[in-house]
Amino acid sequence: MRNICVIGSCSMDLVVTSDKRPKAGETVLGTSFQTVPGGKGANQAVAAARLGAQVFMVGKVGDDHYGTAILNNLKANGVRTDYMEPVTHTESGTAHIVLAEGDNSIVVVKGANDDITPAYALNALEQIEKVDMVLIQQEIPEETVDEVCKYCHSHDIPIILNPAPARPLKQETIDHATYLTPNEHEASILFPELTISEALALYPAKLFITEGKQGVRYSAGSKEVLIPSFPVEPVDTTGAGDTFNAAFAVALAEGKDIEAALRFANRAASLSVCSFGAQGGMPTRNEVEELLS
């Protein structure tokens, strides 16, 4: 069992569905309301735990109802919460999602996720014995992402930086990350001056650009490789990116080579879109292995 340390956001998604998206000053009747544990950090932690890793979630929640529900959900999914501190001066992170007219509009309130300081993250990282892979995203403060990448680089701890949601990255942080996994939109923000191919060529076996149902593209040095996704009938694509990143982390941590790790990750992600909800669709290790064999 490999040790994966996820440093990232945990939040509660408040999902309301309505036939109509309300404009300013307008009240409309919704059809349902659900609270669903989310946040890229928590999603990737749950996905990695389901795929067989020992996962430590490093983050923060508010000392409130949602905070308790978030922690309970992580534990129920086998994620270690030793380094999840409930704080009292701010509320748990929430995402307010209106699903209407076939699309969603989202307001993210960072809350406690904004309180994950470099010191807090590094302190946790130093305490976890023998970390095989770190997995980090960008729903936490930028300086924390920078400092964790620097720490991992100097301590030879492999780290996957999933640069989502998109924001520019310091060159130093790009250099410190072992692996970078933007989607096409995020890649265009990271490398505005370069084409996909030019960016991939700069970072062989380090930059992996996910292209949804096309698959994932990377440079193997001499050539550009596209590892195609597995064709499925998607029910809900939410959480596919998080499942991909988690599975990639687990596979690499277990010593798979890059191509095998990408196939494993693609397979897990394609399974995750076959049911509702980000975490709802995340597959177990057996489910992935059965389909791969």
Added chain:
Amino acid sequence: MRNICVIGSCSMDLVVTSDKRPKAGETVLGTSFQTVPGGKGANQAVAAARLGAQVFMVGKVGDDHYGTAILNNLKANGVRTDYMEPVTHTESGTAHIVLAEGDNSIVVVKGANDDITPAYALNALEQIEKVDMVLIQQEIPEETVDEVCKYCHSHDIPIILNPAPARPLKQETIDHATYLTPNEHEASILFPELTISEALALYPAKLFITEGKQGVRYSAGSKEVLIPSFPVEPVDTTGAGDTFNAAFAVALAEGKDIEAALRFANRAASLSVCSFGAQGGMPTRNEVEELLS
């Protein structure tokens, strides 16, 4: 102490503030998130209790976190919850409010409020001893409003029907209600063919049309009367209408004549806009009396 029975909605307002209102497919960063007990029924019940009445809230909540919080809030404000049943087959009512760019957009999910059947309401009404006034709004099923007005009419129990949110009303229900308190928009929905004056003339001392900071207008039979509001610097007008209706109910139940009751209600409503939040601004009896004396 008069007995007021409020039959109506109880919900939790999930209020998120953001600089920008997200469009379809867009994610924006919000600045704060708050949960605030709301719902026209609960608001009017809390307001009436603060003004010195014994108030029975008749409604439903889900058997969930918000349901518990709603019941606790009613009790903390001295509202009797003997007839508030937590149900398991649906969630508590919620209102999803995005406050952005100086205006709010709201998605209301009725949840348990939609489960307040005529039988449920009438059963409660029959059990409450000596009801001096019933106060009902329109965030509950239409047939329940119709049946409760019919019951009150046939049992000589005075009833204020606050026809909010706006929807057309059966003539029979208009006839059964003792008092009707629409605002101008709601009045235009109730009486689309009539001017304000024509509508008022049809229902002397029965129809009271609230006009925000102008005041409230009614027909005293021979003449049309405007009872002006008290001039204040509004901080937050949410809940002013609910405070007006509750104060009007309390004053009438205590035997005040219509004009005195309207002045009392205006006074209470004007105080309620001087602080944040629907229930947050609702005045106590002393506060209203001090200003009236």
